[in-house]
Amino acid sequence: MDDRTVLKNTGLRGITVASTKISDVQGTKGKLIYRGYLVQDLAENTSFEEVIHLLLHERLPTSGELSALKDKLAGYRALPAAVIDALKTMPHTALPMDILQSGVSLLAHHDPDIRTVSRDASVEMGLRLIARFPTMLAAWERIRNGKDPIDPDPGLDQAANYLYMRTGEKPDTETARSFDIALVLHAEHSFNASTFSARQVASTRAHMYAAVSAAVGSLSGDLHGGANVRVMEMLLNIGDPDNVEAFVNRILDEGKLIMGLGHAVYKTDDPRAGIISEMSRKIGERIGETKWYEMSKLLEKKGKAAFKDRKGTDIFVNVDFYSASFYYGLGIPVDLFSPIFAISRVAGWAAHVIEEQYAEAAPKPMLYRPESEYVGEYCGPDECSFVAMDER
Amino acid sequence: MDDRTVLKNTGLRGITVASTKISDVQGTKGKLIYRGYLVQDLAENTSFEEVIHLLLHERLPTSGELSALKDKLAGYRALPAAVIDALKTMPHTALPMDILQSGVSLLAHHDPDIRTVSRDASVEMGLRLIARFPTMLAAWERIRNGKDPIDPDPGLDQAANYLYMRTGEKPDTETARSFDIALVLHAEHSFNASTFSARQVASTRAHMYAAVSAAVGSLSGDLHGGANVRVMEMLLNIGDPDNVEAFVNRILDEGKLIMGLGHAVYKTDDPRAGIISEMSRKIGERIGETKWYEMSKLLEKKGKAAFKDRKGTDIFVNVDFYSASFYYGLGIPVDLFSPIFAISRVAGWAAHVIEEQYAEAAPKPMLYRPESEYVGEYCGPDECSFVAMDER
Numbered sequence: 001m002d003d004r005t006v007l008k009n010t011g012l013r014g015i016t017v018a019s020t021k022i023s024d025v026q027g028t029k030g031k032l033i034y035r036g037y038l039v040q041d042l043a044e045n046t047s048f049e050e051v052i053h054l055l056l057h058e059r060l061p062t063s064g065e066l067s068a069l070k071d072k073l074a075g076y077r078a079l080p081a082a083v084i085d086a087l088k089t090m091p092h093t094a095l096p097m098d099i100l101q102s103g104v105s106l107l108a109h110h111d112p113d114i115r116t117v118s119r120d121a122s123v124e125m126g127l128r129l130i131a132r133f134p135t136m137l138a139a140w141e142r143i144r145n146g147k148d149p150i151d152p153d154p155g156l157d158q159a160a161n162y163l164y165m166r167t168g169e170k171p172d173t174e175t176a177r178s179f180d181i182a183l184v185l186h187a188e189h190s191f192n193a194s195t196f197s198a199r200q201v202a203s204t205r206a207h208m209y210a211a212v213s214a215a216v217g218s219l220s221g222d223l224h225g226g227a228n229v230r231v232m233e234m235l236l237n238i239g240d241p242d243n244v245e246a247f248v249n250r251i252l253d254e255g256k257l258i259m260g261l262g263h264a265v266y267k268t269d270d271p272r273a274g275i276i277s278e279m280s281r282k283i284g285e286r287i288g289e290t291k292w293y294e295m296s297k298l299l300e301k302k303g304k305a306a307f308k309d310r311k312g313t314d315i316f317v318n319v320d321f322y323s324a325s326f327y328y329g330l331g332i333p334v335d336l337f338s339p340i341f342a343i344s345r346v347a348g349w350a351a352h353v354i355e356e357q358y359a360e361a362a363p364k365p366m367l368y369r370p371e372s373e374y375v376g377e378y379c380g381p382d383e384c385s386f387v388a389m390d391e392r
Numbered sequence: 393m394d395d396r397t398v399l400k401n402t403g404l405r406g407i408t409v410a411s412t413k414i415s416d417v418q419g420t421k422g423k424l425i426y427r428g429y430l431v432q433d434l435a436e437n438t439s440f441e442e443v444i445h446l447l448l449h450e451r452l453p454t455s456g457e458l459s460a461l462k463d464k465l466a467g468y469r470a471l472p473a474a475v476i477d478a479l480k481t482m483p484h485t486a487l488p489m490d491i492l493q494s495g496v497s498l499l500a501h502h503d504p505d506i507r508t509v510s511r512d513a514s515v516e517m518g519l520r521l522i523a524r525f526p527t528m529l530a531a532w533e534r535i536r537n538g539k540d541p542i543d544p545d546p547g548l549d550q551a552a553n554y555l556y557m558r559t560g561e562k563p564d565t566e567t568a569r570s571f572d573i574a575l576v577l578h579a580e581h582s583f584n585a586s587t588f589s590a591r592q593v594a595s596t597r598a599h600m601y602a603a604v605s606a607a608v609g610s611l612s613g614d615l616h617g618g619a620n621v622r623v624m625e626m627l628l629n630i631g632d633p634d635n636v637e638a639f640v641n642r643i644l645d646e647g648k649l650i651m652g653l654g655h656a657v658y659k660t661d662d663p664r665a666g667i668i669s670e671m672s673r674k675i676g677e678r679i680g681e682t683k684w685y686e687m688s689k690l691l692e693k694k695g696k697a698a699f700k701d702r703k704g705t706d707i708f709v710n711v712d713f714y715s716a717s718f719y720y721g722l723g724i725p726v727d728l729f730s731p732i733f734a735i736s737r738v739a740g741w742a743a744h745v746i747e748e749q750y751a752e753a754a755p756k757p758m759l760y761r762p763e764s765e766y767v768g769e770y771c772g773p774d775e776c777s778f779v780a781m782d783e784r
Binding site for chain 2: 192
């Protein structure tokens with residue numbers, strides 16, 4: 001079968017495995033579309049809560065619907081006491097993505113709908129997870145620093161609440177809104193690795209929590225959610241804008257990649273990158289430390305030029321490139337950058353799990369059960385004869 | 393692109409996505425081969441520990457290697473005290489697969505190798521998980537029944553230890569060996585859904601625990617690990633061998649399937665089914681309750697005949713068909729059947745994660761990142777104009 005040659009060990013790259021109504025990534029045009037709307041338009045005009053409604057309820061909310069959704073999220077936001085107790089048993093040295101993965105499956109034990117198989121129950125489970133990701137992450141950051149978690153404030157939305165629960169100080173409007181925009185921009189990106197994991201687990205008819213826990217595991221990988229961490233580590237390593245040019249030349253001499261430049265899908269600048277670049281600039285100005293933004297800007301310019309010069313082709317910034325300096329400007333510890341990604345992307349995961357479980361149109365999704373080609377041991381044309389222990 | 397039509401929404405059925413040296417499933421011949429050896433030969437001649445060595449170290453152990461492996465597993469078997477404490481915070485009503493998934497990621501926090509990226513570290517993490525799955529499951533069963541967990545006995549192997557830690561009574565040799573064979577038979581089955589989940593998560597360079605946690609989530613689905621549960625529920629529902637014939641006719645009249653008959657891959661009897669059938673018969677005789685075995689045997693006979701009669705094609709028993717009555721005969725609660733599957737399959741998952749992370753031969757595995765086709769909302773030829781809230 002020809003497909004064997006085409007597909008084997010290529011990570012399904014370029015292969016369309018399913019249809020979806022959730023988002024469209026047009027790599028050559030540099031467009032990212034959530035249920036019909038350009039992500040730029042959403043970033044400019046909507047809050048993360050509106051995007052949650054769009055992704056899970058399939059359309060932008062009316063004012064009444066938005067208000068009802070905000071009330072529901074506020075009601076779901078606090079963690080069960082037993083989950084906070086469990087978080088307190090965890091070693092402070094644990095990897096934050098592992099904490100988040102544990103937390104998701106701990107929350108499953110307390111969900112009243114966990115045994116209910118219906119679209120409505122799945123939506124509620126998704127909303128509970130979306131509501132609680134920021135609470136859990138903020139609680140963990142405080143617990144590992146020896147502090148008590150701070151209860152969510154029902155008057156604040158997802159973005160402002162997270163910043164508030166980290167520190168106990170309510171963020172100013174502009175800071176809160178910029179983080180809100182970051183959540184809008186990271187919420188959804190079709191069949192990326194973690195979303196594919198979530199859908200794959202959901203295809204066995206596992207519940208929302210099992211699927212989202214798998215997605216968190218997938219996002220924890222260096223090649224996926226770890227990318228913004230590695231951008232920041234690179235910036236910290238460069239240390240000063242004066243070192244950028246030498247750094248670029250050294251990396252390219254060594255045949256390596258500049259973190260945050262290049263993307264599997266986009267063949268132009270990532271549509272989210274320009275927006276986050278501006279947010280990075282502004283947060284730098286607000287906190288009086290513009291170095292990381294400036295270094296990023298210079299690195300983009302020098303990196304693109306050097307790449308073009310050496311390879312003869314263009315390379316483009318991706319979403320991780322400026323989100324690193326933006327999160328750093330917000331004061332978020334570098335090892336929490338991937339979990340920060342997760343508190344937004346969980347909205348996309350939930351939408352995909354619901355679509356995988358309850359897509360109404362034919363053809364419905366099927367259990368993902370691919371084949372592999374055995375290239376291992378054989379003895380002659382077929383299996384080996386068993387070898388007794390004293391003859392091994 | 394033609395592939396779109398071929399692949400979309402077909403769950404990658406029949407599509408070879410990767411090469412593997414771990415196992416071969418020859419569906420038409422009814423052969424299952426672990427690294428060159430027929431599973432029947434392994435079931436007859438080896439212990440689960442030998443199979444663990446075969447899967448993770450790529451060959452059957454010498455006597456000295458087996459002894460070293462057994463010592464290592466015995467050393468790893470006890471749970472960290474903090475994990476037992478965390479288990480005690482969990483509601484007794486939680487779904488056992490959710491407990492297992494939480495437990496895997498809780499164990500990650502305590503693994504000394506969690507930040508180490510090397511094949512050796514990955515093997516050790518795999519062995520720790522294999523060693524601790526039975527401990528965790530036995531501890532949970534006792535905790536939810538209000539009892540204290542029982543420490544593992546270093547003198548017992550994986551199979552006997554699990555049965556011992558459930559009840560505090562050491563199993564007789566024949567019972568322990570039959571459970572040991574069940575572990576051998578369920579250890580590995582190429583790219584089934586949970587293994588594919590584990591590999592997919594590992595392809596992002598996530599660690600062993602993140603990948604295995606995802607696999608547990610995948611196995612929790614009704615279409616995967618839930619199958620042996622549904623076989624047992626069917627047997628309990630039939631209630632008596634006298635009701636089998638009427639049951640078969642009713643199910644087929646309703647156009648439904650008989651649980652445990654039919655398999656995605658095998659086009660003949662599952663090579664494991666006959667072995668487990670014998671084990672089911674013997675455990676029934678040992679405990680003096682042969683009803684469930686007899687009912688299964690009759691259901692196989694009547695079900696196959698009725699299927700052939702109505703559809704004109706043959707249908708075959710799969711591994712879940714007789715493992716249900718076997719586990720039931722061992723006294724294991726029905727809702728623990730999927731976790732029991734996991735304490736064996738974790739060996740296969742670990743081997744696949746290591747292969748995904750450290751395959752030496754080209755072509756190396758790549759991050760799984762498929763594409764999807766957007767079939768959702770559009771407004772004219774492209775994206776929709778944003779609609780302000782008061783115009784929605």
